[in-house]
Amino acid sequence: MNAEHGITINQVSRSFTGRGTLVQALSDVSLDCPEGSFTALIGPSGCGKSTLLRLALGLDAPDSGQVLISGMTPQAAAKSGKTGVAFQDAALMPWRTVEDNILLPLDVLGRKRSAYHDEVAKLVKLVGLDGFEKALPGELSGGMRQRAAIARALVTRPEILFLDEPFGALDQILRRQMNVELQRIWMESNATTLLVTHGIDEAIFLADRVVVMQSKPGRISRIIDVPFDRPRTPDLFAHPTFHALEKEIAEALDGH
């Protein structure tokens, strides 16, 4: 495993001034996500999760410290298609078909669509949307829209995948089904993945380790390793070790 090809966050700080007060959104945050790893980031509202994601996507710059994505600056990584991202609300373009939404990052990067014909067909199959290539987002269920968003995030074959609360809007049953699906997709894609979530169970089910953050200032307070082999199955949600980890993370979130 080599952090050079994963995500390296080195002593990153970022503050904002809003309405006369200084908010330390991130204070001295360091985190290495080795190549091929799956890390879940969990923390209370305002602990800096979105800020960290924005820095890793090159949409914002730290006041001090450094973020490296596959050994490159976040901007360079995004421009070269090494970064894929899927957000909570799927953010699909309503007038574009599923296929055209999946192709969107290629249009943005100025790449030829024709070179990706096979890749898109493979991705549609991977996320279980065969037959819906020509459907519009409004014709899909919430879970299907999220799957389309994940396919879109994977279309450039990114080395690094960022998932920001991808299933936050779904009900518990569907979310667990999607967790199983995401595990399968992730195992095939090999992408180094950082998942931002509010779901303790989702974090444990999917990740190699769970990073717990605290706010004021935004910082990492605990890193908890998840010991389960893969593929993980839904019966894991009832496993005693799973419950013990849930408790440990809940306590870490409460500041214990």
Ligand SMILES: Nc1ncnc2c1ncn2[C@@H]1O[C@H](COP(=O)(O)OP(=O)(O)OP(=O)(O)O)[C@@H](O)[C@H]1O
């Ligand atoms: N552009 C900005 N201007 C002013 N303050 C900001 C800005 N961006 C973030 N903040 C502040 O920085 C802190 C961290 O915000 P951030 O959105 O990163 O938290 P979060 O953990 O993603 O929260 P949530 O779980 O609610 O999305 C908050 O106090 C927020 O108000």
